[in-house]
Amino acid sequence: MPANFWEHEPVRRALAERHLGRAIRAYRCHPYHGRYALPQTVVAGWLGITQAQLSRVENGPPLVHLDRLAHWAQLLGIPPSRLWFALPGRAPVAPLHVKPRKITHEEGGTTDRRQFHAVAALAGIGASGFLDLLSASAEPPQSVGMEQVRYAGSLVDEFRKADAVVGADALCDAAIQVHERLSAWAAKAAYSRAVGDALQSALADLAIQAAWLAIDADRRAEARPFLNEAITRARIADDSRVEVRALACLSLLLRADRPGEAVHCAEAALRASAGWATPRLSTLLHLRAAYAHATLMDSFGFEREMTKARRAFEGGSHQDDLPFISFVSPQEVTGIQGLSYLALDRPGRAAESFRAVMAAPSAAHRRNGVYYTVQLARAACRKGDVDEAAGAAMKVLPEVGRVRSGRVSRLLVEVRSDLGSSARWAPRAREFVEAYDGALA
Known part of the structure; x- marks a missing residue:
């Protein structure tokens, strides 16, 4: 230092x-x-x-x-x-850090390697000296130290940052391949007990990130195995923080098809984090529970959990907030409230929430802003306001080429279908349909 x-x-x-x-x-x-x-x-x-x-x-x-x-x-x-005490008579050992080194170009490099380099440039990890490990032809290391563990952790952070800006479609396949590659060489390498626990936590975090990218890319069926693996690795490492994150993501995954199980996952995460959860983490877990209750058409459960989420959010940020929690912002709280109102078939209240998100967008989470804008279009369609729906959908069109999210694309198809029947008599709807068909269809 x-x-x-x-x-x-x-x-x-x-x-x-x-x-x-x-x-x-x-x-x-x-x-x-x-x-x-x-x-x-x-x-x-x-x-x-x-x-x-x-x-x-x-x-x-x-x-x-x-x-x-x-x-x-x-x-x-x-x-x-x-220090207030004397050290033994030997030189101090500095903490391990990943040291960047120049990455040489391989003649006849494989498609996988070119893809990894492209994603590295996109995600800002091109300077990492361990990128060669991701090549299909690379020999796995015989031993793993904290440098490799920190490298795996840095990949999670970089994928998370890139996802917030460009969406999951550009990153999902690469994240899955990175996870498979690092898991494969970690399974064959030797390491100490301390390194092993940290490695299990890092690989669990990477599995959760791959699962989230699969969800946002609208490839939900691929996400569940990663989350099951993450929970197993977290328990091996006795890392309750990673296990809670996996349960929170699993609650999101199950919410549409198995809302009852989604509630149980959120409640399990709340129990596992009791005593150490920061206000922001508690906020996220209560939001997960609130949205699942809304999907069950349980208005009382939704209101109860939403109130708890807002009270927890008032606790502010904390120095122990985990990196992935950064997206839990006022906009996210309001956005989840809007999604819950949509699930409860209250599109007017949902539209109010999504308008509030759009009024103060988060520059750091552009993908979330695009997602809630298309949700406003859906809510407006539900309440019969064709002009507002078309206006919100038109705002999304220029962004979907830059923020590639399978979820957003699927929802936009739904809006296009809803507005198509109004295009003959509603000029704004016709304008959107023509723009959509010309740009995306």
């Missing part, structure tokens, strides 16, 4: 208070790491403990065991001058 890293006030204060647990928390949440904090799972893997143990270290009383203090201080690369 650069010298000024240790001047950051939370780090400096924690070390001055002689509380290494708080120093680790400040280390994880340092702005140096970017917008999102390092996950507890990753740092716990460095230290050779579980995520639950690290949580107790960060939030409990100060450590007093000198051997552990010295070992962890060396792993984190804390300068000896900042």
Whole structure:
């Protein structure tokens, strides 16, 4: 770490208070790491403990065991001058980081490799020195260390960022192949117990990301096996945070066809996260439950869970918020409310919610904005407002070429079908139908 890293006030204060647990928390949440904090799972893997143990270290009383203090201080690369105890007479070991290296071009490279490079450029991961591992002809490593684990975690983050901007259609196949490739070489490689737990968590996270991309690409049947795998890996690693994320995604997947099971998944996630869930995570889980209750036409259950979601959201962001939770914004809360009203056959209330989302769109989640705009068109069709439906659908058309989402495309086909019968007498509907047929059909 650069010298000024240790001047950051939370780090400096924690070390001055002689509380290494708080120093680790400040280390994880340092702005140096970017917008999102390092996950507890990753740092716990460095230290050779579980995520639950690290949580107790960060939030409990100060450590007093000198051997552990010295070992962890060396792993984190804390300068000896900042410590209140002496280190053993050996050089500190800095934490592992992925070191970018230049990727050479392979003559006669396979289609898979070209695809991976194209996706890497799209997702911003082209500088990774481990991209060669994704080539079908690459030899798997004989051993796995924390560098490879962090690489797998970075892929999840980059796919997530790219998905928010360009949608899942451009990413789904690549994410599935990345997951298959990394899972294959991880199954054959040797690694320590600490690395193994962190690796299971990272691969579970990657499986969840692949499942979500399959859902958004409207390839729902492909998503369930990834989520089943993610839950299994999370339990092997004793990582409740990853298991909760998988259950939340499973609730979303099951909501349309098995809403009762979707409710059970959301409730299971709420139970599993009791005691450590941040307000934003609680918000998401209550939103999942609310939408599933609405699909069951259970107005009371929907209102109850929606109220809990809004109360939880008032708790604000938290330093322990997981990276995937960033999309839980005021727009998302209002958008899920609108979807629930649509499920309850209250299109007027749904349209009000979607208008509110469009009035203050999130620049960081353009795909979600496109999705809720087409949902406004659906709600307007349901309540018989052809002009509003056509106007909202026209706003979506220029975006669907840039934000490729199978869900959005399918919903837009539905809107086109609904407005087609009105095109003869409604000028705006006719304008949309002609534009749609010319651009997309």
